[in-house]
Amino acid sequence: MAEDVPRRRSTLDEVAELAGVSRSVASRVLSDAPHVSRAKREAVERAVHRLGYVPHPTARALATRRTGAAALVVSGEDLSIFADPFFAQVIVGGLGGPGGGRPAPDAVSVGRARSRGYQDAMPAAGLAPCPPGAGDFTESGGAAAKAALAARHPDLDGVFAANDNMGAGALRALRGAGRRVPADVAVVGFDDLAVARVADPPPTTVHQPVEGLGREMARMLVALVDGQDPTPLILPTRLVVRASA
The missing domain is CATH 3.40.50.2300 (Response regulator)
Incomplete structure (x- = not known):
């Protein structure tokens, strides 16, 4: 019986080659950057779909300078805020919201x-x-x-x-x-x-x-x-x- 071999992750270079564009153009399409022709954008999108390409999250964060993470910042050293049931529920709602943000009201x-x-x-x-x-x-x-x-x-x-x-x-x-x-x-x-x-x-x-309330704050x-x-x-x-x- 043949042993299952994990599928190799496709690369951005392979997407660019299949789409017939440069690596930089493929990267701009995936970053939703402007100034890319419709034909090239559609060619890259077809290549992504055919190869099942998924951008690496770390590489994407470096390229876009965005991590997709939000932090809860508390002024002062009193951490009892986290034991307060109101703020606890707000934080739970924020964690369940888009992006996993952690907001807290004043x-x-x-x-x-x-x-x-x-x-x-x-x-x-x-x-x-x-x-x-x-x-x-x-x-x-x-x-x-x-x-x-x-x-x-x-x-x-x-x-x-x-x-x-x-x-x-x-x-x-x-x-x-x-x-x-x-x-x-x-x-x-x-x-x-x-x-x-x-x-x-x-x-x-x-x-x-x-x-x-927490979910809506995270969404906003x-x-x-x-x-x-x-x-x-x-x-x-x-x-x-x-x-x-």
Whole structure:
């Protein structure tokens, strides 16, 4: 019985020879460079198809000066960002997106935007908004912010947390203070992270497609690298009602 022999990888020189063009012309066609006649471009494409030619990724990266990789860059030395479930889901979405990019949103701007949403929504509902408590998107930050708010407003009967981590911290602080949820104080979070499904009681929260956010950010990053101008996109959210409000 004859032994199977792995098929030899075809070369760019063989593509050029079969197409009847120079090696540089074949390379320009494969790099989608301009100033190549239609006839030569079609001849190279036929040769590529006939030979089953696949460009070597390393050689292609050297020729185009593009590796097709994107990096996640974090300013500072605090690596706890990678333990945050929100950023973890964003990164998962980015890894699953085109190009495998790893984007991360600006938590400060996100917090400010959600605070503005709260400040705008309260008057629309006929209620006076309380000045927001400072937090850092962590469970401990949520507990501290809730304690500070309760000290200023002992009659507090509702908490909107900027994310589910802080919402879980507020629930813990309320429990420690002997306040019942939602009988005494209602709590609503944001993001619908995994912590929202295991907290006690399970909090009402605003769901947003966090992994989808990562995928869209990766897609937009790749589009920018390719010279395109991606349009802004707002992903849909919805209220998930659970036991805390």
